[in-house]
Structure formats: C-alpha cells, structure tokens
Amino acid sequence: MSDLVRPSAVASYHRTDKAAQRFSVPVRCCVETDLDAILPNRLTRSYVQIRLNKTKMHLQTVLILSAFFLCNAKLPRYKQHLNELSQNLTQNSQSLRLLQTERKNERTNRIVDQYRTRHRRESFNSRSYESGLIWAHTERLDESGDVILRWVNTDSSITFRLEARTRGYVGLGFNSARNMRKADLVVAWVDDRHGNAQILDCHGLAFEDRTVADEVQNYELISGFQNDTHTTVEFRRQLDTCDKQDTVIGEDTIQILWALGPEGSDGELPRHVQSGFRPLRLLQPLAKPDSIPLKYWDVRISNFTIPHVMATLFWCKVFKAPELTRKHHIVGYEPLIDSRPIRSGKPVIEKNSLSPVHHMVLYECAEDHDKRQWNEWTESEGFFGPNRPGELATCVTPIAAWAMGSKGEFLPENVGIPLGEKGGVSYYMLEVHYDNQELHQFLDNSGIRIHYTSSVRAHDAALLGAGVGVSALHVIPPKQLAYRTVGICSPECTNNTMPEEGINIVSVLLHAHGHARKISFKHIRGGEELPRISEENSYDARYQQSRIVPGGRRFLKGDSLITECTYDSSSRDKPILGGYSATQEMCLSFVLYYPRTELAGCYSMTPVLEFFEAFGVREFYGLSMMDVEKIFMSSGNLDGLPPELEANLREHSLEETIVQGDDQGVGLMKGLVIKEPPEFRNKTFMAHLNEMPWFEPLFTEQIEKTLSKGVHLTFCKKRDDSWGAPIQLQIYPNFTEITHNAASEKSCNYKSVRLPSMTTTGSSASTNTLTSAILAACLYIIVAR
Known part of the structure; x- marks a missing residue:
C-alpha cells in the first residue's frame, strides 16, 4: 500500500479558485388466579376480572394513603436520618449491587435446575442427528481448531x-x-446421563466476569450431541431479538467470545477452563469460485530472513506472469502465510507463533520494453521498499490486497481481472509489510495464491485505491475518543478517467491500523450524499475482510468518494502520525469495480502550508515552506538541500527509517526547527506538536475541522503512473449528509414472555414493585418538607 498513496517528486499542482474561498417490567397483580378453570362462561369471567381489578386498585390506594400518613407522622425521625442515609449511599449502592448479583445468581440456578428436571420429551435426544443445513461460513475460533463455528443466515435469523x-x-x-462484561452469551451442554442437549440464554454482568441467565430465552435449540471428545450443538436466534439483554447481529465486526467448561459441568456454570475471542463479521455475502476447475499461481517470497533490527519492514519482489496464449481472468485469491521463527540459528515451526506479515498487495507493473532488466529482477531476492529501483514506481495498480484476519476473496461470477501478457501485463510486484515490533528473527515464505480461469467472464474488473495519502501530515491527536480524518477522491479525477456510463462498485476493503474504530466509505453526487457504499462501525485491525456491496453500486463521472476514519487515541500521550508502521496510522479504501479503467489511485492529503499554519508555524530555519513541501511531495527525499541541513535532517530521518522502515516524513518532523513565530522559536516541530493543549476540546475540534473540512491536496494517478488530473487544492465538498434513525426505521415489541420458573415469583415481584412505589412516595414527601 505504498505507491498508490504516496505523492511523486515530479508532481506540480495548481491552486484553484475554490481554494480562495473561506473555510468557512410490567407489574404483576398480587393475586394469580386461573379464571379459565373455575369460570367457563366468557362473560362471567370478564365481569369477575373487572371486579378483581377494581378491588386491586382500591387495595393499592389504601396502601399508598396508609404510607402517606405513616410517613407524615414519622417525618421528624426520617429527617434526622436523611443525612446518615446520604453519607452511606456509596456503601449501600455497593451492597445493593452485591444483592442484585446474588439474586441474579439465584435466578440462574433456578432456571438451570428447571432445565435439569425437564421431562425427557421436552429435550432433544439427537445422538444420531445429522444436520441437513448447508453452512455458508466456517471459522476456527482458536488457533488449534478446538472450537469451530459454522453458521448460515436469512434476512431475519441466524443458525449456528x-x-x-x-x-x-x-x-x-x-x-x-x-x-464477557455486558456480553450476550449462550451456554450449551449435553447431559452425560441421558444424552439430552440443553441451551441457556445468558448475559455477562456489568461489573464482574460472571454469567447469569436472561429473563427471556431467545435461543432455540435445534440439536446437540457429544462423543468421547467433543460436544456439538446447533441453535438459532433472530438477528434482532428485541431483547435489551441480547446483542443485535448486524453487518459490523463483532467480537465472538468462546469458553469451555470443565468435564461434567452439565447444567452448571463454574469458571471456564479455556476461553478466547475473535473478531468476525457474521453477515457477509459469500462469493463462490467457479464450478469448473481453477488454475492457481503462487506469488510468494522465497526464504527471506526478516531482520530483528527493524520493527517495520516493506519488502518488494517482482514476478513474471504465467505464460498464457490468451487472456485469462483472475477470479479470486487467498493468503499463504509461512513465517517461522529462528531459534538458535534454525527456523522452527511453533504452534502459537504469530506471523509478522501485516498486509500484502500485488500490483500490476506498467509495460516496459527493457524486459531483460525486468527478468533479472524476477530472479533477484527482492528489494527493501525505500531502496527499490525507480522503475518499480510504475507498479501502482493493485490486483489483490490482503490484510490481517482476511481469508482472501472470490469475485462475483460476472467479473474477473485480466491476467497474462495477451490480456493483462507481463510483470507484477508483491509488496509485503512485516510488522515485527518485538524485533524477532523469522524466515518467511509468505505470499498470495492467485486463482484464475481460461473461461473469461463478462466484465474486466480492476482495483482502485482511495483515501488519505500516506504521510506524516496525517496527524491524530492524543487523548481523543473519536477523532476524524478524511481522504477525498475528487470529481475532477472521476470526470477525467471514467467512461460516460460510469463504473459499478463490487466490493471494498477498508484499511487502517490499530487506533481506528470506524471507517465510512461515502458516495457524493452533486450536493447530496447517497447511501454509504461501505461502513464499519466496530473496526478491528486484526480482521480486515473485504466487504461485498449488496447489489453493487453505480458510480458516475463527476461523483466524489470520501473515506472517513474515526480514531480512539485516548490511551496515547503523544500524537500519532501517518505512515506505514503499525504504530502509525492509515485511512484507505481498496475498491473492486468494473469496467476496468485507467484509474489506479484517487486520494488526498492536507497541503503542507495549510498544515503548518493550523499549528501556528510560519517558518523554519534553513528551509522555506516550498522546500518543505517538495520534501513531503517526494516521500521524504532530501537530495538537493544545503549539506549541513541535509546531514541534520538525514540523521533524524535515518533513526526513524532504521527501525520503522519507510517513515514518510516522520523523521523530518523531528528535524525541522521553528523560526517563526517567536513564541515557538528553536523548538522542533515534533516537540511543538507534543506540547499542544490536546486536552482542550475546543482546540482539538478546531484542528479536526481545519484539517478534515478545510483545504485538501488531491491526487489522481493512472495505471501507467501518470496523472489522470492535475494535482489541485480543493475545499472539502459541501453536501447534505445522510442520517440514520434506527428508532424510526424499526420499532421492537419487546417480548414479555418469561420462563415458567419465573412466573412462580410473580407475586413477590409485584409486591417488591409496589413497595418501591410506596417508599418513593415517602421519600418525595420528606424531600418536599
């Protein structure tokens, strides 16, 4: 994810006229009577029911009036103890919490006992059961495969x-x-004595790691059985149960929790012996490969030793396409992860060893007549990213983009990406980002398996990169719960590079690093925002699976794309800068679309002058703002500067590059010394940035508004590394944002059905509620006096 999002040294841009603009629990009755049994006549039952209701109302009135006079008579004594009650409020609330937990535990035990004593005909005896369902998705929830989850969903329900x-x-x-705190939980087991499966709808307490049963049981058991080693259960639920103790299952990433109880823990909930979690999206369309056999091409690094001195490393390797006599189509890809830690000088296979491979991108390279040179590069080991040959800058069109947690992708049946010299290009470059913050040594043979077919599909597809250009000018302040940055694909770019009928967007891979919490991919037409093309409101950097756009999306010439990322930096004391390291940040979208065009990248960044002005800096020692701009536009190239200044800047840049690889100007931020204004004089810009009053909300909001909603420097790059539109300064587009109102779109009729074991406590529940009302009335009178 480099060339696609980094500016070029030879770029020039024009300030447009736009840049001159100003930025600018229902209560139960005390009497429970089976009227149907003793009064068969319906009218008689109705009359008696009305009389009972009136009697209850009279009884409640008498109780409340009695409480009123009692409270009034005892008022001085209540006033005397009111302060004591207030002083002990913290202790009382803690005791109340413990009491509530104890009551929930009692209810859970009562429900579990009921399950244990069920008549056998109410349970499932399914030792011989074989599922007739076709599972759309299968995932290992743990590394060793001891917990397997399979599922399939409809528009309203999901079966596991x-x-x-x-x-x-x-x-x-x-x-x-x-x-598990406040989590939606389901616990299942198979009775060892009778072989009957049971299931229990639960939730986690808010203040401790303890499981209690829900008041309403919304999970439906389908089947369950066990053998000598495994327990297997099948069950279903609604995506939205309209129960506040259940999680709504939607299109966002969710943390899937799992736990295994000790042997023999049937109907009991002792502490688990194993547990874990994994981020997943449960509602995702599944594109399947062709029914005909597919060929594959493995594009992978060969016996590369990852050095233990670099926390971040980008490695690039050139490959020649398979020899094909006619055009073929790439229809899918999957990762090949093979990283072996080196122990005592030898690579070993370790079961729980995590690979340092962070993400991989396979790029097409523009055609070059000097194939001798390219063939030599295919035979070489590869190149360290910042030191690769300049000709590799033409490898800018992404073909496959993989990131952590992804299983790869198969394209819809009507699209394919051209492959081979006769229909595509001859050479490709694999770029691998290694994240090795622990500075371990690995032997790596990772890469991507490309699936392709000779059965050419209806449309040639391509990938487009969009978002924020990777640069140290992409700043996320510390101590922020929800700080936003945006990258723009301008209408000038789409006007110049797309056909009259526009393009069709098929899928999107949203990419950022560990501090991102939300990513939105917005579609703007004229002054209106259309429904979001893709959106993730619970982003997890360890699970970056591409997202199919249901039904596709027609994108027209002159439309704009906006990638918006929201970050949580509340745990950080210093700003986070943009860059390729996992400790830095990105905000990108990789868009699969058809028909194929010349467009490869469309993104933006904050202009250098406007960026430094936002932080009150007007001038640096030894460099004009134009010099600083040239350095950032050339990805940190320091050639041509005065020798003394170049040596100083290279020292800071080299320190960053040695550990974090391609720093994209991070080292430069540490070397620039402020000259104007006087109040910041002789500070490095990084020191100045660290001292900003980030704890002041108004200040941070103004910085966010200036950098995100102000001026953007837009880039439009074609497949041959030329510019599809001039680099320009543009104001953030003015448009009407769409709003989501879930409450108006859907109303839930919350279920009032309770388990039989709960109905026996109805009288006590009503009594407690009525008692609470009386006490509240008393307290109101006391305070009023």
Whole structure:
C-alpha cells in the first residue's frame, strides 16, 4: 500500500479558485388466579376480572394513603436520618449491587435446575442427528481448531453449529469489547446421563466476569450431541431479538467470545477452563469460485530472513506472469502465510507463533520494453521498499490486497481481472509489510495464491485505491475518543478517467491500523450524499475482510468518494502520525469495480502550508515552506538541500527509517526547527506538536475541522503512473449528509414472555414493585418538607 498513496517528486499542482474561498417490567397483580378453570362462561369471567381489578386498585390506594400518613407522622425521625442515609449511599449502592448479583445468581440456578428436571420429551435426544443445513461460513475460533463455528443466515435469523473439544459446557458470546462484561452469551451442554442437549440464554454482568441467565430465552435449540471428545450443538436466534439483554447481529465486526467448561459441568456454570475471542463479521455475502476447475499461481517470497533490527519492514519482489496464449481472468485469491521463527540459528515451526506479515498487495507493473532488466529482477531476492529501483514506481495498480484476519476473496461470477501478457501485463510486484515490533528473527515464505480461469467472464474488473495519502501530515491527536480524518477522491479525477456510463462498485476493503474504530466509505453526487457504499462501525485491525456491496453500486463521472476514519487515541500521550508502521496510522479504501479503467489511485492529503499554519508555524530555519513541501511531495527525499541541513535532517530521518522502515516524513518532523513565530522559536516541530493543549476540546475540534473540512491536496494517478488530473487544492465538498434513525426505521415489541420458573415469583415481584412505589412516595414527601 505504498505507491498508490504516496505523492511523486515530479508532481506540480495548481491552486484553484475554490481554494480562495473561506473555510468557512410490567407489574404483576398480587393475586394469580386461573379464571379459565373455575369460570367457563366468557362473560362471567370478564365481569369477575373487572371486579378483581377494581378491588386491586382500591387495595393499592389504601396502601399508598396508609404510607402517606405513616410517613407524615414519622417525618421528624426520617429527617434526622436523611443525612446518615446520604453519607452511606456509596456503601449501600455497593451492597445493593452485591444483592442484585446474588439474586441474579439465584435466578440462574433456578432456571438451570428447571432445565435439569425437564421431562425427557421436552429435550432433544439427537445422538444420531445429522444436520441437513448447508453452512455458508466456517471459522476456527482458536488457533488449534478446538472450537469451530459454522453458521448460515436469512434476512431475519441466524443458525449456528458449535463444535468444541469438551465434555462440559460450551459457551458462545457476542460483544463489542473483548470480554464477557455486558456480553450476550449462550451456554450449551449435553447431559452425560441421558444424552439430552440443553441451551441457556445468558448475559455477562456489568461489573464482574460472571454469567447469569436472561429473563427471556431467545435461543432455540435445534440439536446437540457429544462423543468421547467433543460436544456439538446447533441453535438459532433472530438477528434482532428485541431483547435489551441480547446483542443485535448486524453487518459490523463483532467480537465472538468462546469458553469451555470443565468435564461434567452439565447444567452448571463454574469458571471456564479455556476461553478466547475473535473478531468476525457474521453477515457477509459469500462469493463462490467457479464450478469448473481453477488454475492457481503462487506469488510468494522465497526464504527471506526478516531482520530483528527493524520493527517495520516493506519488502518488494517482482514476478513474471504465467505464460498464457490468451487472456485469462483472475477470479479470486487467498493468503499463504509461512513465517517461522529462528531459534538458535534454525527456523522452527511453533504452534502459537504469530506471523509478522501485516498486509500484502500485488500490483500490476506498467509495460516496459527493457524486459531483460525486468527478468533479472524476477530472479533477484527482492528489494527493501525505500531502496527499490525507480522503475518499480510504475507498479501502482493493485490486483489483490490482503490484510490481517482476511481469508482472501472470490469475485462475483460476472467479473474477473485480466491476467497474462495477451490480456493483462507481463510483470507484477508483491509488496509485503512485516510488522515485527518485538524485533524477532523469522524466515518467511509468505505470499498470495492467485486463482484464475481460461473461461473469461463478462466484465474486466480492476482495483482502485482511495483515501488519505500516506504521510506524516496525517496527524491524530492524543487523548481523543473519536477523532476524524478524511481522504477525498475528487470529481475532477472521476470526470477525467471514467467512461460516460460510469463504473459499478463490487466490493471494498477498508484499511487502517490499530487506533481506528470506524471507517465510512461515502458516495457524493452533486450536493447530496447517497447511501454509504461501505461502513464499519466496530473496526478491528486484526480482521480486515473485504466487504461485498449488496447489489453493487453505480458510480458516475463527476461523483466524489470520501473515506472517513474515526480514531480512539485516548490511551496515547503523544500524537500519532501517518505512515506505514503499525504504530502509525492509515485511512484507505481498496475498491473492486468494473469496467476496468485507467484509474489506479484517487486520494488526498492536507497541503503542507495549510498544515503548518493550523499549528501556528510560519517558518523554519534553513528551509522555506516550498522546500518543505517538495520534501513531503517526494516521500521524504532530501537530495538537493544545503549539506549541513541535509546531514541534520538525514540523521533524524535515518533513526526513524532504521527501525520503522519507510517513515514518510516522520523523521523530518523531528528535524525541522521553528523560526517563526517567536513564541515557538528553536523548538522542533515534533516537540511543538507534543506540547499542544490536546486536552482542550475546543482546540482539538478546531484542528479536526481545519484539517478534515478545510483545504485538501488531491491526487489522481493512472495505471501507467501518470496523472489522470492535475494535482489541485480543493475545499472539502459541501453536501447534505445522510442520517440514520434506527428508532424510526424499526420499532421492537419487546417480548414479555418469561420462563415458567419465573412466573412462580410473580407475586413477590409485584409486591417488591409496589413497595418501591410506596417508599418513593415517602421519600418525595420528606424531600418536599
């Protein structure tokens, strides 16, 4: 993800006229009577029911009036103890919390006991059961494959099959966080004595890691059985159960929790013996490969030793396409991850060793007549990213983009990406980003398997990169819960590079690093925002699976694209700068579309002058703003500067590059010394940035508004590395944003059905509610006096 989003040294841009503009619990009755049994006549039953209701109302009135006079008579004593009650509020609330937890535990035990004593005909005895469902998705929830989750969904429900290596209970959970607090949980087991499967709808408590049963049971057991080693259960639920104790399953990434109970924990909920979590999107269309056999081409690094002195490393390797006599189509790809840690000088296979491969992109390279040179590069080991030959700058069109957590992608049946000299190009470049913050040594043979076919599909497809240009000018302040940055694909770019009928967007891969929490891919036409092409409101950098756009999206000439990222930097004390390191940040979208055009990249960044002005800096020692601009536009190239200044800047840049690889101007930020204004004089810009009052909301909001909604420097790059439109300064487009109002779109009739074991406590529940009302009335009188 480099050339596509970095400016070129030879670029020039024009300030347009636009740049001159100003930025500018229902209550139960105390009497529970089976009227149907003793009064068969319907009219008689109705009359008696009305009389009972009136009697209850009279009784409640008498109780409240009695409480009123009692409170009034005891008023001085209540006033005397009111301050004591206030002083002990913290202790009382803590005791109340413990009491509530104890009551929830009692309810859970009561529900579990009911499940244990069920008549056998109410349970499922399914040792011989074989599922008739076709599972659309299968995922290992743990590294060793001891917990397998399969599922298939409709428009309103989802069905799961959970296979776990345990003879105790197995738990599955859904949460936005990576723990069980407030999580939606389901616990299942198979009775060892009778072989009957049971399931329990639960949730996690807010203040401790404890599981309690829900008031309403919304999970439906389909089947369950166990053998000598495994427990398997199948169950279903609604995507939205309209139960506040259940999680709504939607299109966003969700943390899937799992837990295994000790052997024999049937109907009990002791502490689990194994547990874990994994981010997944449960609602995702599945594009399947052709029914005909596919060929594959493995594009992978060969026996490359990842040095233990670099936390971030970009490695580039050139490959020659397969020898094909006619055009073929790439129809899918999948990752090949093979990273072996080196111990005592030898690579070893370790079960729980995590690969340092962070992401990989395969690029097409523009045709070159000097094939002798390109063939030599295909025989070489590869190149360190910043030191690769200049000719590789023509490798800018992405063909496959993989990131952590992705299983790859198969394209829809009507599109394919051309492959081979007769229909595509001859040479490709694989760029691998290694994230090795622990500075371990690995032997790597990772890459991408390309699936292709001779059965050419209806449309030639391509990938387009969009978003924020990777640069140290992309700043995320510290101590922020939701700070936004945006990248623009301008209408000038789409006007110059797209056909009259526009293009059709098929899928999108949203990409950022560990501090991103939301990413939106917006579509602007005229002054209106159309429905979001893709959106992730629970982004997890460890799960970056491409997202199919349901039904596709028609994108016309002159439309704009906006990639918006929202970051949580509340745990950071210093600003985060843009860059390729996993400790830095990105904000990108990779868009699969058809028909294929010449456009390869469309993105923007904050102009250098406007960026430094936002932080009150007007001048640096030894460099004009035009000099600084040239350095950032050439990805940190320091050639041509005065020798003394160049040596100083290279020292800071080299320090960053040695550890973090291609720093994209991060080192430069540490070397620039402020000259004007006087109040910041002799500080490095990085020191100045660190001292900004980021704790002041008004200040941070103004910075966000200036950098995101102000002037943008837009780039439009074609497949041959030429410019599809002049680089320009443009104001953030003025448009009417769409709004989401989930409450108006859907109303839930929350279920009031409760388990039989709960109905026996109806009287006590009503009594408690009425008592609470009386006490509240008393407290109101006391305060009023």
